Amino acid sequence: xxxxxxxxxxxxxxxxxxxxxxxxxxxxxxxxxxxxxxxxxxxxxxxxxxxxxxxxxxxxxxxxxxxxxxxxxxxxxxxxxxxxxxxxxxxxxxxxxxxxxxxxxxxxxxxxxxxxxxxxxxxxxxxxxxxxxxxxxxxxxxxxxxxxxxx
Numbered sequence: 001x002x003x004x005x006x007x008x009x010x011x012x013x014x015x016x017x018x019x020x021x022x023x024x025x026x027x028x029x030x031x032x033x034x035x036x037x038x039x040x041x042x043x044x045x046x047x048x049x050x051x052x053x054x055x056x057x058x059x060x061x062x063x064x065x066x067x068x069x070x071x072x073x074x075x076x077x078x079x080x081x082x083x084x085x086x087x088x089x090x091x092x093x094x095x096x097x098x099x100x101x102x103x104x105x106x107x108x109x110x111x112x113x114x115x116x117x118x119x120x121x122x123x124x125x126x127x128x129x130x131x132x133x134x135x136x137x138x139x140x141x142x143x144x145x146x147x148x149x150x151x
Contacts, residue, residue, distance in 0.1 A: 001068070006121055056070065
C-alpha cells in the first residue's frame with residue numbers, strides 16, 4: 001500500500017464534522033501545555049458525545065476496496081496544536097484520518113514526502129512506515145482517527 005490514499009467524504013457527513021468542530025471542548029491553556037509536553041492526545045468521540053456510526057460504516061466500506069478494514073469502530077478525536085510536532089515513529093496498523101479542521105501548515109510526513117489532509121476528504125495512512133506530523137500554523141488541527149488492518 002502507498003503511503004497515503006485519499007478518498008472523498010460525502011457531503012452528508014459534513015454537518016457531523018462541523019458539529020464536532022463547533023462543540024468539541026479542547027483543553028484550556030494549562031491542560032493543553034501538559035498535553036503538548038506529554039505528546040499525543042486523543043479522546044474517544046463517543047465518550048465526547050458524538051455518534052458517528054454512519055460515517056464509520058461508510059469509511060469502512062470504502063477502505064475495504066483497498067484491502068484494509070477497520071479493526072473496531074472506535075473513533076478518536078485528536079488535536080495537533082500550533083507549534084506541536086510528533087517525533088518519528090511507526091504504528092502497528094494503518095490509520096484512517098478524517099480531518100475536522102486544519103490549516104495549510106499542518107502535515108503528515110513520510111521521509112521527504114509531506115501530506116496535507118483536507119476537510120471533506122478522508123485518508124488511509126500507512127503508519128506502519130516511519131512517519132511524523134507537525135502543525136506550523138496558528139490554529140489547532142483536529143482529526144478523527146480510526147485504526148485499520150489488512151484483510
